[in-house]
Amino acid sequence: MSNSNTSPGTSRRDFIVNGSRLAAVSALAGGALPRVHAASDETIQVALIGCGGRGTGAAGQALSTRQGPVKLVAMADVFDDKMSRSYSGLRQRYNDQVDVPEERRFMGFDAYRKAMDCLKPGDVAIFATPPAFRWVHFTYAVAKGLNVFMEKPVTVDGPTTRRMLKLAKEADAKNLKVGVGLMVRHCRGRQELLARIKDGQIGDLMLLRAYRTGGRAATTGMPQAGSSELMHQVRRFHSFLWASGGLFSDYNIHQIDECCWMKGAWPVRAHAVGGRHVRGSSVDQNFDSYSVEYTFADGTKLWFNGRHINNCHNEFASYAHGTKGSAIVSTSAHTPGKVRLFSGQNITRQSMLWAFPQPEPNPYQTEWDDLMDAIRNDKPYNEVERGAIASMVTSMGRLAAHSGQVVEYDEMLNHDHEFAPNVDQCTLDGPAPLLADASGVYPVPMPGEKGLREY
Numbered sequence: 001m002s003n004s005n006t007s008p009g010t011s012r013r014d015f016i017v018n019g020s021r022l023a024a025v026s027a028l029a030g031g032a033l034p035r036v037h038a039a040s041d042e043t044i045q046v047a048l049i050g051c052g053g054r055g056t057g058a059a060g061q062a063l064s065t066r067q068g069p070v071k072l073v074a075m076a077d078v079f080d081d082k083m084s085r086s087y088s089g090l091r092q093r094y095n096d097q098v099d100v101p102e103e104r105r106f107m108g109f110d111a112y113r114k115a116m117d118c119l120k121p122g123d124v125a126i127f128a129t130p131p132a133f134r135w136v137h138f139t140y141a142v143a144k145g146l147n148v149f150m151e152k153p154v155t156v157d158g159p160t161t162r163r164m165l166k167l168a169k170e171a172d173a174k175n176l177k178v179g180v181g182l183m184v185r186h187c188r189g190r191q192e193l194l195a196r197i198k199d200g201q202i203g204d205l206m207l208l209r210a211y212r213t214g215g216r217a218a219t220t221g222m223p224q225a226g227s228s229e230l231m232h233q234v235r236r237f238h239s240f241l242w243a244s245g246g247l248f249s250d251y252n253i254h255q256i257d258e259c260c261w262m263k264g265a266w267p268v269r270a271h272a273v274g275g276r277h278v279r280g281s282s283v284d285q286n287f288d289s290y291s292v293e294y295t296f297a298d299g300t301k302l303w304f305n306g307r308h309i310n311n312c313h314n315e316f317a318s319y320a321h322g323t324k325g326s327a328i329v330s331t332s333a334h335t336p337g338k339v340r341l342f343s344g345q346n347i348t349r350q351s352m353l354w355a356f357p358q359p360e361p362n363p364y365q366t367e368w369d370d371l372m373d374a375i376r377n378d379k380p381y382n383e384v385e386r387g388a389i390a391s392m393v394t395s396m397g398r399l400a401a402h403s404g405q406v407v408e409y410d411e412m413l414n415h416d417h418e419f420a421p422n423v424d425q426c427t428l429d430g431p432a433p434l435l436a437d438a439s440g441v442y443p444v445p446m447p448g449e450k451g452l453r454e455y
Contacts, residue, residue: 044375045123047074047115049137051086054151055128058181059086061368062124062149063094067376071097074104074118076111078234078428083107109426112137121145124375130237130244131156131391132433135163136424138384142170147375149368151181153253153391154384156245158415161392168384175378179371180387184258184334186367189356193327193339196354197262201341203323205263205300210255210318210330213307218247219282222440230432239284240442241454242419242433247286248398249391252306255318256294256397257390258329259302262320266393267294267302268409272401276444278309283436285444285455292397304397321345325353336360402454404447417453 048059063070072090077083083105091098106114112133116125127137127150134154141148148171155161171178184190197205220239223232237243244250260266274290288309294302318329326345331338340347341354374381396412399405420433436442443455 043069043071044372045071045073045119046126047076047119047123048072048086048126048128049076049112049115050126050128050130050151051075051077051079051082052128054181055126056086056089057364058126058128058149058151058368059090060093061365062126062372063090063097064365065368065372067369067372070372071099073099074106074115075100076106076115078107078109078111078231080107108428113140116140116144116146119144119146122147122375124149124371127151130234131250132160132237132243132420132423135160135167138164138167138171142167142174142176145174145176147177147371149179149181149371150384150387152387153245153249153394154180154387155391155395156241156243156249157395157417157419158392158412159418159421161388161395161413164388164391165385168382168388171384172382177371177374177379177381178384179367179381180383181367182254182257182383182387182390183363183367184254184330184337185261185363186370187335187337187360187363188366189337189339189360190258190261190329192356193329193337193341194262196341197320197322197327198264200324201353202320202325202327205320205322207300207321208259208263208302208319208329209321210259210302210304211306211315212252212255213305213312213314214316215308215310215314216278216280216288217251217308218284218286219279220284221281222283222436228429228432229435230426230430231428233432233434236284239282239286240434241285242423245391245395245398246284247308248290248306248401249394252290252304252397253390253394254334255330256302256304256394259304259318259320260390260393262327262329263296263300263302265296265298266389266409267396268297269295269406270393270397270400271295271406272397273404274401274447283440283442285442287401287445290397290401292400294393294397319347325351335363337363399452399454402445402447403450403452405452407452411452415452 046062124147125141131153155164218238220236233240272292274287277288289307292304316333320327326342328340339356342351344351396407400407445454
């Protein structure tokens with residue numbers, strides 16, 4: 001399953017044809033494909049599940065680690081165009097580190113199993129599909145004793161959060177190493193900034209604030225001819241709450257997480273507003289704007305503001321304010337962070353006290369370096385609990401905006417609304433978890449009308 005938000009370009013018939021062709025290859029091999037055995041015991045083998053841009057990037061970073069040999073040996077997706085582009089790009093750049101012949105490029109909603117079956121315990125599976133499938137894939141990986149790197153968010157609602165927290169404990173019991181793609185926590189500059197904040201260099205934290213504003217995003221129309229409803233929604237996953245938690249969860253989790261990290265706590269409640277203003281003819285489930293007031297147990301606030309409307313002021317940054325000074329946590333996008341400390345609340349060049357030296361290491365690479373170091377040196381390493389809570393806290397803000405209610409941490413964790421409870425049963429020609437009405441419109445959040453439901 002591809003983690004990309006591009007327009008449909010492959011028909012359901014193509015998926016069925018390709019799935020039949022690969023099934024025939026499997027049958028000729030005796031019904032099951034054997035594991036790939038590394039040439040050296042030191043080689044870590046990798047399977048990529050989800051071959052969109054994020055998955056391809058993660059595979060490249062895995063292959064770029066330098067602690068020992070790494071080889072990509074299997075790939076899985078439901079879109080053959082994504083698979084082809086990913087394989088071609090990785091093969092061209094990494095050459096012999098990419099050993100994925102056609103019989104180990106699997107298509108379909110069960111392709112994740114076939115790709116992971118090519119690995120041995122201790123190898124690494126990369127999960128870069130839409131987040132709705134994360135618990136399904138992780139369940140299989142834990143059963144097989146595989147290390148994992150999974151993209152964020154890792155959950156989209158309360159029930160999947162509880163499921164992932166349980167799986168995190170099972171992974172710990174098997175000493176599995178699991179990374180979650182909140183790469184900002186592996187930013188060396190932000191790590192030093194956190195140490196300085198803890199050291200009291202800007203005093204006690206009073207306020208955190210973050211902004212992610214830009215042009216229109218995550219819009220979609222109805223499925224094009226030749227694409228099923230399910231395949232359309234998976235391809236356009238940012239547009240649908242069941243698949244991704246929508247624009248809010250997928251885009252904003254990094255800044256919400258990094259601010260909570262600087263605070264050293266998770267918020268206990270969320271109060272939010274938002275609305276659909278200029279979505280035009282798009283039939284997605286997102287709002288154009290969100291403003292969330294997160295409150296921590298000691299009363300400290302985190303204000304998050306997100307807006308995706310053309311021709312407006314754009315900002316992509318996070319800030320921390322203390323009793324003695326302030327800090328920049330993010331400058332513009334996720335990297336480089338260019339973190340800095342300031343003597344007062346006015347963030348100016350004249351008041352700057354410290355800045356992390358530039359250029360800084362790329363956190364997309366350092367998160368992989370840290371994971372591979374843990375695997376090769378058997379260090380405790382499991383980011384799933386933190387990733388699941390960060391995902392849930394983000395969903396808490398989204399639910400508050402979509403419902404018009406104040407949402408408590410425990411309410412979100414114990415919420416009974418699961419968007420796609422049967423996502424583990426998806427098939428290429430099966431139904432979608434979400435259906436449009438007779439006029440071709442999907443349900444959208446309507447604050448004040450559905451209680452603690454988003455649709």
